[in-house]
Amino acid sequence: MEFLKIINPGVLSTIQDLGRKGYQQYGIPVSGAMDPFALQAANLLVGNQRDEAGIEITYPGFEAEILNDCIIAVTGGDLGAKINGTYIPRWKSIYVTKGSRISFDRLCEGCRCYLAVGGGIQVPSVLGSKSTYLRGGFGGYKGRKLQKDDVLYTSPDNAQYFKYAGRRLPVKDIPKYRSPFKIRVILGPQHEHFTPESINTFLSEPYVVGEKSDRMGYRLEGPKLEHVAGADIISDGVPLGAIQVPGHGNPIIMLADRQTTGGYTKIATVISVDISLLAQCKPGDKIFFEEISIEEAHQLLRYQEQVLKQISEMVKLSEDRKFIITVQGEKFYVTVEEWK
């Protein structure tokens, strides 16, 4: 069933899920949502499986016509999401009627947001994923970014998701995206290739996200880092969030569309939960790195897991508080909430 038609795709809008798994051994990048927390939350808010595909919208400008009644959620950066000219809340699932216009018109916080629809987005799965890999030209919608007049489809039984309207992320769990960002890292795998002074500099001085940053990686500008004996290593695997430092001394953080292998020393690796935060940094934003232990990183990951689980359990409590009211032939889906 038709979900929406693109009126304006904005700077860069692509279909992304949680990426391809198991194909890096063949040199095939993972891709997937840059901000995996926001995508998973968006999916759970509309009642999808958390690894369903959504639209990753980078910067304001995106505009589309909703082609059928559906339930949607917008999460991640605040790009000024509007339905028919009225701002809508992020991190909350809402019911939208056929013919509505969704638009994003100002950059308030972060730089990319996720639009999920109850029933998911129907594009062919390539190598086990709906994610778009732009450089390879495969996955997502025809292997490319969305363009004007593209029509996206959702599941024909999308009405079964209407009951999830009103789900929201508790305010305390809504991430804030404000520069300067504190990004936590675990040192290594090649931190021993750097001078102790450089490790100190890396963990204390601010770095600025450079203009040449994209889904593959963020190039940082700041104090240069020095190697003990050369910047090159025998090529090895590059994990998500690896901070590699080529000979010029400026760090590059490897992200969703990164190459699977590389030959530069890696001073540190961003912890899983802060990948999402990092994904909302835009060129010009400041970053401070902070070292933490792997135990702390795992603790934070478990907490994030709980937050996501709570969203999926939310509906069971309030399912019986949802009603359909018909006014002069027009259907409205309403939720009765307690006033506190």
Add this chain to the structure above:
Amino acid sequence: MYPHAKYLLAGDQNIVVEIGNDISIDIHKKVRGLFIALTKISGDEIIEVIPTYRSLLVHYNPLLISSHELIRKIKKIEESLEDMELPPARVVKIPVLYGGEYGPDLEFVAQYNHLTPDEVISIHCSRDYLVYMLGFTPGFCYLGGMSAEIATPRLAEPRTNIPAGSVGIAGNQTGMYPIDSPGGWRIIGRTPVRLFTPENEKQPVLMQAGDYIRYYPITLEEYQFIQKAIEENRYRIEVDSIKKEV
């Protein structure tokens, strides 16, 4: 090769298992053995493994297993590796149309090494190249074993687009471009064989780490014949299964 592998943390979801710090057949053999053993472990604790020249990157799910437990598990496998018999290596035969518009740098490679183009072709085809690892782009093979007689430096100015299937030389390495991409390799020929097929979920790339490549020269007619056979889905690549040292 280190007496025992080094285990390095790479964030909170990945561990590097480093076998040594150079490129050698022995290290490759251990990487391959460990890779095969790790991919046989059932369950969701290990998400995926990337084998490389001298290490493996193990991506795990920390909600299911701690890094300590995982390292203990891998160390145990490492100990039993000596007794493990590796499956025979595949030798994949790759047809190449050398020279002309498909191999614009063949003449240069010949001149640079004081050889004739035919001599370059015969040297390039005389050895089996071990696929140490895949990376860089989907299906790109890092090969070892090229003769120093045809080594040639890269282009000073990389080309903006090299067609998929191009076979080239960069320094003392040879390799092929699985997809159209920019690059600075000296292109000596092209294969009609598709090296990356994203629509094939089971085997999206032709080559795998541990395989060998054997190039053989073909004529333009043969190139077109194979190309047509591929389009009609009736081309079968020639593969030998031989017991190599690896």
